[in-house]
Amino acid sequence: MTDIIIATKNSGKAKEFQHILKPLGYNVHCLLDFPDGEDVEETGQTFIENAILKAEAIAKQYGKLTIADDSGLVIDYLNGAPGIFSARYAGLEKNDLANINKVLNELANVPKDERAARFICALAIAGPARETITVEGTCEGYIADEMIGTSGFGYDPIFVVKDLDVTMAQLSPEQKNKISHRANAMKKLESILNS
Numbered sequence: 001m002t003d004i005i006i007a008t009k010n011s012g013k014a015k016e017f018q019h020i021l022k023p024l025g026y027n028v029h030c031l032l033d034f035p036d037g038e039d040v041e042e043t044g045q046t047f048i049e050n051a052i053l054k055a056e057a058i059a060k061q062y063g064k065l066t067i068a069d070d071s072g073l074v075i076d077y078l079n080g081a082p083g084i085f086s087a088r089y090a091g092l093e094k095n096d097l098a099n100i101n102k103v104l105n106e107l108a109n110v111p112k113d114e115r116a117a118r119f120i121c122a123l124a125i126a127g128p129a130r131e132t133i134t135v136e137g138t139c140e141g142y143i144a145d146e147m148i149g150t151s152g153f154g155y156d157p158i159f160v161v162k163d164l165d166v167t168m169a170q171l172s173p174e175q176k177n178k179i180s181h182r183a184n185a186m187k188k189l190e191s192i193l194n195s
């Protein structure tokens with residue numbers, strides 16, 4: 001089995017990568033298993049730049065194949081915010097509930113047809129003696145009026161998946177991992193790695 005490190009300290013992401021990569025025969029670790037994993041600053045201007053920064057720093061630190069995920073929620077009405085600042089939208093302490101409440105307040109009384117949004121996931125894969133590869137996956141939807149559902153993480157309770165008309169937090173992990181921005185990005189990465 002090939003060892004692979006997911007350069008994340010986000011347990012929600014780590015679980016989804018386990019779910020997606022284990023059946024493909026990878027032995028998946030994340031930075032929660034390696035607490036000395038470098039805290040890489042997300043100084044890039046795009047999801048892709050930040051994914052590259054995280055993947056290359058951790059690949060170098062451990063000398064192993066590494067995938068990093070930089071992702072977030074892009075809301076049209078807010079001109080693309082919170083975007084690359086999604087994790088720290090309501091403050092540097094990264095509080096999902098505070099982030100959700102900030103978005104709901106900013107969209108209070110905004111009609112449904114102006115609440116369009118998408119999740120974006122940039123992945124970078126880096127490792128010893130290989131060139132870094134990047135891909136991006138998206139998932140279209142709109143922002144709900146209130147939190148609905150309890151699964152997933154982050155903004156899932158307020159993100160209604162366009163094609164399904166339920167929030168991401170109402171989907172089972174199996175369902176989310178078929179249609180999410182992360183799943184779509186992983187499909188692209190797999191097809192590149194297999195070609």
Ligand SMILES: O=c1nc[nH]c2c1ncn2[C@H]1C[C@H](O)[C@@H](COP(=O)(O)OP(=O)(O)OP(=O)(O)O)O1
Nearest residue numbers: 008009010069070071072073086087153154155156
């Ligand atoms: O499927 C998702 N469902 C709900 N919310 C999501 C999802 N995917 C990303 N998000 C949100 C969470 C966080 O507010 C931000 C990611 O920020 P991002 O910097 O990439 O991750 P992070 O700081 O939590 O962990 P790390 O950098 O260690 O991977 O977007």
Ligand SMILES: [Mg+2]
Nearest residue numbers: 010042070087
């Ligand atoms: Mg982060």
